[in-house]
Amino acid sequence: MGEAIVITSGKGGVGKTTTSANIGTALALQGKKVCLVDTDIGLRNLDVVMGLENRIIYDLVDVVDGRCKIHQALVKDKRFDGLLYLLPAAQTVDKSAVKPEQMKKLMDELKQDYDYIIIDCPAGIEQGYKNAIAGANQAIVVTTPEVSAVRDADRIIGLLEKEKHMEAPKLIVNRIRNHMMKTGDMLDLDEITEHLSIGLIGIVADDDEVIRASNHGEPIALNPNSKASIAYRNIARRILGESIPLQPLEEVNKGVFGKLKKFFGVR
Amino acid sequence: MKKRQNVTIKGTKDGLVLRLDDSCSYEELKREIDQKLSANTMTQEERHLISVKLEVGNRYLTEDQREELKFLIRQRKNLVVDDIESNVLTREEADRLRTENEVVTVSKIIRSGQVLKVSGDILLIGDVNPGGTIMAGGNIFIMGTLKGVAHAGCFGNDQAVIVASSMKPSQVRISDTFNPAPDIVPENEKREMECAYIDEDRQIKIDRLQVLIELRPNLTRLEGGH
Numbered sequence: 001m002g003e004a005i006v007i008t009s010g011k012g013g014v015g016k017t018t019t020s021a022n023i024g025t026a027l028a029l030q031g032k033k034v035c036l037v038d039t040d041i042g043l044r045n046l047d048v049v050m051g052l053e054n055r056i057i058y059d060l061v062d063v064v065d066g067r068c069k070i071h072q073a074l075v076k077d078k079r080f081d082g083l084l085y086l087l088p089a090a091q092t093v094d095k096s097a098v099k100p101e102q103m104k105k106l107m108d109e110l111k112q113d114y115d116y117i118i119i120d121c122p123a124g125i126e127q128g129y130k131n132a133i134a135g136a137n138q139a140i141v142v143t144t145p146e147v148s149a150v151r152d153a154d155r156i157i158g159l160l161e162k163e164k165h166m167e168a169p170k171l172i173v174n175r176i177r178n179h180m181m182k183t184g185d186m187l188d189l190d191e192i193t194e195h196l197s198i199g200l201i202g203i204v205a206d207d208d209e210v211i212r213a214s215n216h217g218e219p220i221a222l223n224p225n226s227k228a229s230i231a232y233r234n235i236a237r238r239i240l241g242e243s244i245p246l247q248p249l250e251e252v253n254k255g256v257f258g259k260l261k262k263f264f265g266v267r
Numbered sequence: 268m269k270k271r272q273n274v275t276i277k278g279t280k281d282g283l284v285l286r287l288d289d290s291c292s293y294e295e296l297k298r299e300i301d302q303k304l305s306a307n308t309m310t311q312e313e314r315h316l317i318s319v320k321l322e323v324g325n326r327y328l329t330e331d332q333r334e335e336l337k338f339l340i341r342q343r344k345n346l347v348v349d350d351i352e353s354n355v356l357t358r359e360e361a362d363r364l365r366t367e368n369e370v371v372t373v374s375k376i377i378r379s380g381q382v383l384k385v386s387g388d389i390l391l392i393g394d395v396n397p398g399g400t401i402m403a404g405g406n407i408f409i410m411g412t413l414k415g416v417a418h419a420g421c422f423g424n425d426q427a428v429i430v431a432s433s434m435k436p437s438q439v440r441i442s443d444t445f446n447p448a449p450d451i452v453p454e455n456e457k458r459e460m461e462c463a464y465i466d467e468d469r470q471i472k473i474d475r476l477q478v479l480i481e482l483r484p485n486l487t488r489l490e491g492g493h
Contacts (some may be wrong), residue, residue, distance in 0.1 A: 158381050197394075
Protein backbone atom coordinates (compact mmCIF):
# COMPACT_ATOMS: atom_id res chain seq x y z
CA MET A 1 0.00 0.00 0.00
CA GLY A 2 1.28 3.44 -0.95
CA GLU A 3 1.25 6.65 1.01
CA ALA A 4 -1.01 9.50 -0.07
CA ILE A 5 0.50 12.84 0.92
CA VAL A 6 -1.50 16.03 0.51
CA ILE A 7 0.41 19.29 0.00
CA THR A 8 -1.65 22.13 1.43
CA SER A 9 -1.28 25.65 2.84
CA GLY A 10 -4.56 27.50 3.22
CA LYS A 11 -3.15 30.62 1.65
CA GLY A 12 -2.63 30.80 -2.09
CA GLY A 13 0.64 31.54 -3.81
CA VAL A 14 3.00 30.07 -1.23
CA GLY A 15 4.23 27.35 -3.57
CA LYS A 16 2.00 24.31 -3.13
CA THR A 17 2.09 23.34 -6.80
CA THR A 18 5.83 23.89 -7.13
CA THR A 19 6.39 21.90 -3.96
CA SER A 20 4.13 19.07 -5.17
CA ALA A 21 5.92 18.91 -8.51
CA ASN A 22 9.36 18.90 -6.95
CA ILE A 23 8.69 16.45 -4.14
CA GLY A 24 7.11 14.12 -6.70
CA THR A 25 10.11 14.50 -8.99
CA ALA A 26 12.60 14.00 -6.17
CA LEU A 27 10.81 10.84 -4.96
CA ALA A 28 10.87 9.48 -8.52
CA LEU A 29 14.60 10.26 -8.67
CA GLN A 30 14.94 8.08 -5.57
CA GLY A 31 13.40 5.25 -7.56
CA LYS A 32 9.92 5.35 -6.09
CA LYS A 33 6.78 4.98 -8.16
CA VAL A 34 4.95 8.28 -7.82
CA CYS A 35 1.59 9.62 -8.94
CA LEU A 36 0.94 13.35 -8.80
CA VAL A 37 -2.71 14.29 -8.44
CA ASP A 38 -3.89 17.82 -9.18
CA THR A 39 -7.08 18.51 -7.21
CA ASP A 40 -7.26 22.18 -8.11
CA ILE A 41 -10.23 21.56 -10.39
CA GLY A 42 -10.98 24.56 -12.59
CA LEU A 43 -7.60 26.18 -11.96
CA ARG A 44 -5.19 23.41 -12.81
CA ASN A 45 -1.51 24.13 -13.30
CA LEU A 46 0.49 21.23 -11.93
CA ASP A 47 0.53 19.93 -15.52
CA VAL A 48 2.08 23.20 -16.70
CA VAL A 49 4.79 23.16 -14.05
CA MET A 50 5.58 19.56 -14.98
CA GLY A 51 5.55 20.39 -18.69
CA LEU A 52 2.90 17.78 -19.42
CA GLU A 53 0.06 20.05 -20.46
CA ASN A 54 0.02 19.02 -24.12
CA ARG A 55 -0.40 15.35 -23.40
CA ILE A 56 -3.57 15.51 -21.31
CA ILE A 57 -6.44 13.48 -22.78
CA TYR A 58 -8.68 12.66 -19.82
CA ASP A 59 -8.73 14.23 -16.37
CA LEU A 60 -9.68 13.52 -12.76
CA VAL A 61 -13.34 14.37 -13.25
CA ASP A 62 -13.55 12.01 -16.23
CA VAL A 63 -12.22 9.21 -14.02
CA VAL A 64 -14.55 9.97 -11.14
CA ASP A 65 -17.57 10.16 -13.45
CA GLY A 66 -16.62 6.89 -15.09
CA ARG A 67 -15.93 8.28 -18.57
CA CYS A 68 -12.55 6.56 -18.61
CA LYS A 69 -10.34 4.19 -16.65
CA ILE A 70 -7.71 5.59 -14.29
CA HIS A 71 -4.79 4.40 -16.42
CA GLN A 72 -6.23 6.22 -19.44
CA ALA A 73 -6.20 9.54 -17.61
CA LEU A 74 -2.71 9.20 -16.14
CA VAL A 75 -0.09 11.16 -18.02
CA LYS A 76 3.28 9.44 -18.03
CA ASP A 77 6.37 11.60 -17.54
CA LYS A 78 8.86 10.36 -20.13
CA ARG A 79 11.86 11.75 -18.21
CA PHE A 80 11.34 8.98 -15.68
CA ASP A 81 11.19 5.42 -16.78
CA GLY A 82 7.60 4.69 -15.79
CA LEU A 83 8.11 6.05 -12.30
CA LEU A 84 6.24 9.34 -12.48
CA TYR A 85 2.63 9.87 -13.53
CA LEU A 86 0.27 12.82 -13.33
CA LEU A 87 -3.48 12.74 -12.88
CA PRO A 88 -4.48 16.19 -14.12
CA ALA A 89 -7.42 18.24 -12.85
CA ALA A 90 -10.34 19.18 -15.06
CA GLN A 91 -10.35 22.72 -16.32
CA THR A 92 -13.91 23.10 -17.61
CA VAL A 93 -15.84 22.38 -14.41
CA ASP A 94 -15.37 23.53 -10.81
CA LYS A 95 -14.62 21.98 -7.44
CA SER A 96 -18.20 20.88 -6.77
CA ALA A 97 -17.87 18.32 -9.60
CA VAL A 98 -16.18 15.89 -7.19
CA LYS A 99 -17.21 14.61 -3.76
CA PRO A 100 -14.82 13.63 -0.93
CA GLU A 101 -16.08 10.01 -0.98
CA GLN A 102 -15.24 9.76 -4.68
CA MET A 103 -11.74 11.13 -4.02
CA LYS A 104 -11.20 8.64 -1.24
CA LYS A 105 -12.18 5.77 -3.52
CA LEU A 106 -9.86 7.05 -6.23
CA MET A 107 -6.92 7.40 -3.83
CA ASP A 108 -7.50 3.91 -2.44
CA GLU A 109 -7.24 2.57 -5.99
CA LEU A 110 -4.08 4.53 -6.74
CA LYS A 111 -2.47 3.38 -3.49
CA GLN A 112 -2.49 -0.17 -4.84
CA ASP A 113 -0.17 0.73 -7.71
CA TYR A 114 2.03 3.56 -6.43
CA ASP A 115 4.51 4.02 -3.60
CA TYR A 116 3.65 7.67 -3.18
CA ILE A 117 0.68 9.75 -4.26
CA ILE A 118 1.32 13.46 -4.02
CA ILE A 119 -1.92 15.44 -3.90
CA ASP A 120 -1.73 19.12 -4.86
CA CYS A 121 -4.41 20.87 -2.81
CA PRO A 122 -6.15 24.08 -3.91
CA ALA A 123 -5.98 27.18 -1.70
CA GLY A 124 -8.78 27.73 0.78
CA ILE A 125 -10.63 25.49 3.22
CA GLU A 126 -13.77 24.75 1.23
CA GLN A 127 -14.87 21.97 -1.06
CA GLY A 128 -11.58 21.70 -2.93
CA TYR A 129 -9.61 21.32 0.30
CA LYS A 130 -12.06 18.74 1.62
CA ASN A 131 -11.73 16.75 -1.60
CA ALA A 132 -7.95 16.89 -1.48
CA ILE A 133 -7.58 15.61 2.07
CA ALA A 134 -10.33 12.97 1.87
CA GLY A 135 -8.06 10.26 0.52
CA ALA A 136 -4.77 11.38 2.07
CA ASN A 137 -3.13 9.77 5.06
CA GLN A 138 -0.29 12.27 5.44
CA ALA A 139 -0.15 16.03 5.07
CA ILE A 140 2.58 18.55 4.40
CA VAL A 141 1.76 22.17 5.13
CA VAL A 142 3.64 24.75 3.07
CA THR A 143 4.13 28.24 4.41
CA THR A 144 6.34 31.24 3.72
CA PRO A 145 7.96 33.46 6.36
CA GLU A 146 5.09 35.94 6.24
CA VAL A 147 2.57 36.60 8.99
CA SER A 148 -0.45 36.03 6.74
CA ALA A 149 0.86 32.72 5.39
CA VAL A 150 1.72 31.49 8.89
CA ARG A 151 -1.72 32.49 10.15
CA ASP A 152 -3.41 30.48 7.40
CA ALA A 153 -1.05 27.57 7.98
CA ASP A 154 -2.12 27.62 11.64
CA ARG A 155 -5.76 27.42 10.59
CA ILE A 156 -5.09 24.54 8.20
CA ILE A 157 -3.09 22.64 10.83
CA GLY A 158 -6.02 23.04 13.22
CA LEU A 159 -8.34 21.51 10.62
CA LEU A 160 -5.90 18.73 9.73
CA GLU A 161 -5.46 17.77 13.38
CA LYS A 162 -9.17 17.04 13.54
CA GLU A 163 -8.92 14.48 10.72
CA LYS A 164 -8.72 11.12 12.41
CA HIS A 165 -7.48 9.28 9.33
CA MET A 166 -4.34 11.39 8.99
CA GLU A 167 -0.96 11.47 10.66
CA ALA A 168 0.26 14.68 12.30
CA PRO A 169 1.04 17.24 9.55
CA LYS A 170 4.62 18.23 8.68
CA LEU A 171 5.84 21.70 7.77
CA ILE A 172 7.81 23.16 4.88
CA VAL A 173 8.94 26.77 5.10
CA ASN A 174 9.26 27.96 1.54
CA ARG A 175 10.79 31.06 -0.10
CA ILE A 176 13.17 31.92 2.69
CA ARG A 177 15.16 35.05 2.07
CA ASN A 178 18.04 34.73 4.42
CA HIS A 179 19.07 38.40 4.40
CA MET A 180 15.55 39.46 5.39
CA MET A 181 15.33 36.90 8.15
CA LYS A 182 18.62 38.13 9.52
CA THR A 183 17.49 41.74 9.64
CA GLY A 184 14.21 40.70 11.26
CA ASP A 185 12.10 41.88 8.32
CA MET A 186 10.87 38.34 7.82
CA LEU A 187 9.66 35.90 10.43
CA ASP A 188 12.43 33.91 11.98
CA LEU A 189 12.49 30.15 11.37
CA ASP A 190 12.38 29.44 15.11
CA GLU A 191 9.49 31.83 15.49
CA ILE A 192 7.50 29.95 12.85
CA THR A 193 8.17 26.46 14.17
CA GLU A 194 7.52 27.55 17.74
CA HIS A 195 4.25 29.16 16.75
CA LEU A 196 2.95 26.28 14.65
CA SER A 197 4.58 23.60 16.81
CA ILE A 198 4.57 20.80 14.24
CA GLY A 199 7.52 18.88 12.85
CA LEU A 200 9.63 20.70 10.26
CA ILE A 201 10.34 18.49 7.25
CA GLY A 202 12.23 21.00 5.14
CA ILE A 203 13.18 24.57 4.33
CA VAL A 204 13.52 25.95 0.83
CA ALA A 205 15.36 29.14 0.03
CA ASP A 206 13.90 31.68 -2.35
CA ASP A 207 15.62 30.97 -5.64
CA ASP A 208 15.08 32.62 -9.04
CA GLU A 209 15.95 29.31 -10.65
CA VAL A 210 12.71 27.80 -9.31
CA ILE A 211 10.59 30.26 -11.27
CA ARG A 212 12.72 29.85 -14.40
CA ALA A 213 12.46 26.06 -14.22
CA SER A 214 8.70 26.14 -13.59
CA ASN A 215 8.16 28.32 -16.63
CA HIS A 216 10.07 25.81 -18.73
CA GLY A 217 7.98 22.96 -17.41
CA GLU A 218 10.97 21.36 -15.77
CA PRO A 219 10.85 20.90 -12.02
CA ILE A 220 13.91 22.42 -10.33
CA ALA A 221 14.55 19.10 -8.55
CA LEU A 222 15.95 17.80 -11.87
CA ASN A 223 18.79 20.30 -11.72
CA PRO A 224 21.35 18.97 -9.24
CA ASN A 225 23.22 22.27 -8.90
CA SER A 226 20.51 24.45 -7.48
CA LYS A 227 20.13 25.03 -3.75
CA ALA A 228 16.35 24.69 -3.97
CA SER A 229 16.76 21.41 -5.79
CA ILE A 230 18.90 20.00 -2.99
CA ALA A 231 16.31 21.20 -0.49
CA TYR A 232 13.54 19.32 -2.33
CA ARG A 233 15.67 16.22 -2.69
CA ASN A 234 16.35 16.32 1.04
CA ILE A 235 12.64 16.62 1.77
CA ALA A 236 12.01 13.55 -0.40
CA ARG A 237 14.67 11.61 1.49
CA ARG A 238 13.15 12.66 4.81
CA ILE A 239 9.77 11.41 3.56
CA LEU A 240 11.50 8.10 2.86
CA GLY A 241 12.57 8.02 6.49
CA GLU A 242 16.20 9.13 6.23
CA SER A 243 17.38 11.57 8.85
CA ILE A 244 19.11 14.48 7.15
CA PRO A 245 20.02 17.70 8.95
CA LEU A 246 18.55 20.94 7.64
CA GLN A 247 20.72 22.81 5.17
CA PRO A 248 22.38 25.81 6.76
CA LEU A 249 20.73 29.03 5.65
CA GLU A 250 23.96 30.96 5.69
CA GLU A 251 25.62 31.30 2.33
CA VAL A 252 28.56 28.95 2.57
CA ASN A 253 31.65 31.10 2.44
CA LYS A 254 33.33 30.50 -0.86
CA GLY A 255 37.00 29.88 -1.33
CA VAL A 256 39.99 29.78 0.96
CA PHE A 257 39.57 33.36 2.10
CA GLY A 258 36.03 32.65 3.24
CA LYS A 259 37.13 29.58 5.10
CA LEU A 260 39.90 31.56 6.77
CA LYS A 261 37.45 34.24 7.74
CA LYS A 262 35.16 31.62 9.20
CA PHE A 263 38.12 30.07 11.03
CA PHE A 264 38.94 33.36 12.69
CA GLY A 265 35.31 34.09 13.36
CA VAL A 266 35.16 37.17 11.11
CA ARG A 267 31.71 37.72 9.61
CA MET B 268 -30.32 -2.36 80.20
CA LYS B 269 -30.53 1.35 79.69
CA LYS B 270 -31.71 2.38 76.26
CA ARG B 271 -29.13 4.27 74.23
CA GLN B 272 -30.05 7.87 73.69
CA ASN B 273 -30.89 8.88 70.14
CA VAL B 274 -30.57 12.59 70.84
CA THR B 275 -27.79 14.14 72.82
CA ILE B 276 -27.74 17.82 73.61
CA LYS B 277 -24.56 19.75 74.14
CA GLY B 278 -24.19 23.36 75.01
CA THR B 279 -21.44 25.39 73.37
CA LYS B 280 -20.69 29.08 73.52
CA ASP B 281 -22.48 29.53 70.19
CA GLY B 282 -25.64 27.75 71.25
CA LEU B 283 -26.86 24.21 71.35
CA VAL B 284 -25.62 21.24 69.38
CA LEU B 285 -28.09 18.43 68.90
CA ARG B 286 -26.36 15.24 67.93
CA LEU B 287 -28.88 12.92 66.37
CA ASP B 288 -28.27 9.22 66.11
CA ASP B 289 -28.19 7.98 62.51
CA SER B 290 -29.27 4.37 63.06
CA CYS B 291 -32.69 4.83 64.61
CA SER B 292 -35.82 5.49 62.57
CA TYR B 293 -36.76 9.00 61.61
CA GLU B 294 -40.08 8.81 63.51
CA GLU B 295 -38.32 7.69 66.65
CA LEU B 296 -35.91 10.55 66.29
CA LYS B 297 -38.68 13.12 65.95
CA ARG B 298 -40.43 11.80 69.02
CA GLU B 299 -37.28 11.94 71.07
CA ILE B 300 -36.37 15.45 69.97
CA ASP B 301 -39.81 16.59 70.99
CA GLN B 302 -39.49 14.92 74.39
CA LYS B 303 -35.98 16.17 75.09
CA LEU B 304 -36.78 19.73 74.18
CA SER B 305 -39.97 19.87 76.18
CA ALA B 306 -38.05 18.59 79.17
CA ASN B 307 -35.38 21.17 78.60
CA THR B 308 -37.47 24.30 78.11
CA MET B 309 -38.77 23.82 81.60
CA THR B 310 -35.43 24.77 83.03
CA GLN B 311 -34.63 27.56 80.60
CA GLU B 312 -35.67 31.03 81.51
CA GLU B 313 -33.77 33.20 79.03
CA ARG B 314 -35.87 34.91 76.43
CA HIS B 315 -33.29 35.55 73.76
CA LEU B 316 -32.87 33.25 70.77
CA ILE B 317 -30.53 30.31 71.02
CA SER B 318 -29.13 28.99 67.81
CA VAL B 319 -29.19 25.27 67.32
CA LYS B 320 -26.95 23.17 65.19
CA LEU B 321 -28.06 19.72 64.15
CA GLU B 322 -25.50 17.01 63.58
CA VAL B 323 -27.22 14.15 61.81
CA GLY B 324 -24.21 11.95 61.06
CA ASN B 325 -24.63 9.50 58.20
CA ARG B 326 -28.33 10.13 57.79
CA TYR B 327 -29.66 11.64 54.61
CA LEU B 328 -32.47 14.14 55.20
CA THR B 329 -34.77 15.13 52.37
CA GLU B 330 -35.66 18.78 51.98
CA ASP B 331 -39.09 18.04 53.56
CA GLN B 332 -37.53 16.29 56.53
CA ARG B 333 -35.16 19.17 57.08
CA GLU B 334 -38.07 21.59 57.12
CA GLU B 335 -39.98 19.35 59.47
CA LEU B 336 -37.13 19.17 61.96
CA LYS B 337 -36.58 22.90 61.76
CA PHE B 338 -40.27 23.47 62.38
CA LEU B 339 -40.27 21.05 65.31
CA ILE B 340 -37.44 22.89 66.97
CA ARG B 341 -38.68 26.36 66.13
CA GLN B 342 -41.84 25.53 68.05
CA ARG B 343 -39.76 26.00 71.19
CA LYS B 344 -40.03 29.74 71.34
CA ASN B 345 -36.37 30.62 71.82
CA LEU B 346 -34.71 27.97 69.66
CA VAL B 347 -33.78 28.42 66.03
CA VAL B 348 -31.98 25.99 63.75
CA ASP B 349 -29.21 27.68 61.87
CA ASP B 350 -27.33 24.73 60.44
CA ILE B 351 -27.88 21.09 59.67
CA GLU B 352 -24.75 19.09 59.21
CA SER B 353 -24.90 15.77 57.40
CA ASN B 354 -22.17 13.50 56.11
CA VAL B 355 -24.34 12.47 53.20
CA LEU B 356 -24.76 14.10 49.76
CA THR B 357 -26.91 12.89 46.92
CA ARG B 358 -25.14 12.03 43.71
CA GLU B 359 -26.90 14.95 42.00
CA GLU B 360 -25.67 17.47 44.55
CA ALA B 361 -22.18 16.03 44.35
CA ASP B 362 -22.16 16.26 40.56
CA ARG B 363 -23.39 19.83 40.60
CA LEU B 364 -20.75 20.84 43.13
CA ARG B 365 -18.08 19.12 41.13
CA THR B 366 -18.89 20.81 37.79
CA GLU B 367 -19.22 24.20 39.47
CA ASN B 368 -15.84 23.96 41.09
CA GLU B 369 -14.09 21.98 38.43
CA VAL B 370 -11.02 23.20 36.65
CA VAL B 371 -11.08 21.62 33.21
CA THR B 372 -7.59 20.76 32.00
CA VAL B 373 -6.98 20.84 28.26
CA SER B 374 -3.67 20.08 26.60
CA LYS B 375 -3.63 21.44 23.06
CA ILE B 376 -2.89 24.45 20.91
CA ILE B 377 -5.91 26.60 20.13
CA ARG B 378 -5.18 27.50 16.53
CA SER B 379 -6.57 30.18 14.26
CA GLY B 380 -10.31 29.69 13.79
CA GLN B 381 -10.73 27.37 16.76
CA VAL B 382 -12.85 28.15 19.83
CA LEU B 383 -12.53 26.37 23.16
CA LYS B 384 -15.39 27.02 25.60
CA VAL B 385 -16.04 25.60 29.07
CA SER B 386 -18.55 26.55 31.76
CA GLY B 387 -16.19 26.44 34.73
CA ASP B 388 -12.51 27.30 35.01
CA ILE B 389 -10.03 26.21 32.40
CA LEU B 390 -6.38 25.26 32.64
CA LEU B 391 -4.83 25.23 29.19
CA ILE B 392 -1.53 23.46 28.74
CA GLY B 393 -0.55 24.97 25.40
CA ASP B 394 -0.90 28.21 23.48
CA VAL B 395 -3.76 30.26 22.10
CA ASN B 396 -2.58 31.32 18.65
CA PRO B 397 -3.72 34.51 16.91
CA GLY B 398 -7.22 34.01 15.54
CA GLY B 399 -8.00 31.39 18.20
CA THR B 400 -10.44 31.99 21.06
CA ILE B 401 -10.64 30.58 24.57
CA MET B 402 -13.80 31.15 26.63
CA ALA B 403 -14.72 30.16 30.16
CA GLY B 404 -17.60 30.80 32.55
CA GLY B 405 -14.95 31.11 35.25
CA ASN B 406 -11.24 31.82 35.20
CA ILE B 407 -8.73 31.10 32.47
CA PHE B 408 -5.26 29.84 33.28
CA ILE B 409 -2.87 29.43 30.35
CA MET B 410 0.42 27.66 30.85
CA GLY B 411 1.66 28.72 27.41
CA THR B 412 1.39 31.91 25.42
CA LEU B 413 -1.86 33.80 24.91
CA LYS B 414 -1.69 35.37 21.46
CA GLY B 415 -5.36 35.16 20.51
CA VAL B 416 -8.58 36.17 22.25
CA ALA B 417 -9.43 35.16 25.83
CA HIS B 418 -12.86 35.70 27.40
CA ALA B 419 -13.20 34.89 31.10
CA GLY B 420 -16.45 35.04 33.08
CA CYS B 421 -18.33 34.91 29.80
CA PHE B 422 -21.71 34.45 31.53
CA GLY B 423 -21.21 37.70 33.40
CA ASN B 424 -18.73 37.09 36.21
CA ASP B 425 -16.78 40.27 36.96
CA GLN B 426 -14.53 38.45 39.43
CA ALA B 427 -13.10 36.16 36.76
CA VAL B 428 -9.44 36.53 35.85
CA ILE B 429 -7.14 35.52 33.00
CA VAL B 430 -3.65 34.32 33.79
CA ALA B 431 -1.00 33.46 31.22
CA SER B 432 2.65 32.49 31.31
CA SER B 433 3.15 34.82 28.40
CA MET B 434 0.52 37.51 27.90
CA LYS B 435 0.45 38.76 24.30
CA PRO B 436 -3.28 38.71 23.59
CA SER B 437 -4.94 40.24 20.56
CA GLN B 438 -7.86 40.94 22.88
CA VAL B 439 -8.89 40.13 26.45
CA ARG B 440 -12.52 40.14 27.58
CA ILE B 441 -13.81 39.65 31.09
CA SER B 442 -17.55 39.48 31.70
CA ASP B 443 -18.92 42.24 29.43
CA THR B 444 -15.85 44.47 29.25
CA PHE B 445 -13.14 44.13 26.67
CA ASN B 446 -9.73 45.48 26.03
CA PRO B 447 -7.99 45.38 22.67
CA ALA B 448 -4.24 45.03 22.75
CA PRO B 449 -2.31 48.27 22.50
CA ASP B 450 -1.30 49.00 18.93
CA ILE B 451 2.31 49.53 19.79
CA VAL B 452 3.94 47.07 22.10
CA PRO B 453 7.56 47.71 22.97
CA GLU B 454 9.55 44.91 21.35
CA ASN B 455 11.59 43.86 24.33
CA GLU B 456 8.88 44.23 26.94
CA LYS B 457 8.58 41.21 29.16
CA ARG B 458 5.06 39.87 29.19
CA GLU B 459 5.60 36.92 31.44
CA MET B 460 3.48 35.59 34.27
CA GLU B 461 0.76 38.18 34.06
CA CYS B 462 -2.92 38.35 34.83
CA ALA B 463 -5.90 40.35 33.60
CA TYR B 464 -8.76 41.41 35.89
CA ILE B 465 -11.48 44.05 36.18
CA ASP B 466 -10.48 46.88 38.54
CA GLU B 467 -12.73 49.19 40.58
CA ASP B 468 -13.37 51.44 37.57
CA ARG B 469 -14.56 48.42 35.57
CA GLN B 470 -11.53 48.61 33.34
CA ILE B 471 -9.50 45.59 32.43
CA LYS B 472 -6.07 45.82 33.93
CA ILE B 473 -3.02 43.70 33.23
CA ASP B 474 -0.51 43.23 36.00
CA ARG B 475 1.88 40.75 37.61
CA LEU B 476 -0.07 37.69 38.63
CA GLN B 477 0.98 38.09 42.26
CA VAL B 478 -1.50 40.99 42.67
CA LEU B 479 -4.31 38.42 42.54
CA ILE B 480 -3.33 37.11 45.97
CA GLU B 481 -4.67 40.38 47.37
CA LEU B 482 -7.39 41.10 44.81
CA ARG B 483 -9.00 37.70 44.36
CA PRO B 484 -8.51 35.71 47.58
CA ASN B 485 -11.35 33.42 46.50
CA LEU B 486 -9.05 31.84 43.94
CA THR B 487 -7.63 29.78 46.77
CA ARG B 488 -9.42 26.46 46.84
CA LEU B 489 -7.35 24.75 49.51
CA GLU B 490 -9.77 23.10 51.90
CA GLY B 491 -9.15 21.99 55.45
CA GLY B 492 -6.96 23.37 58.17
CA HIS B 493 -9.68 25.67 59.45
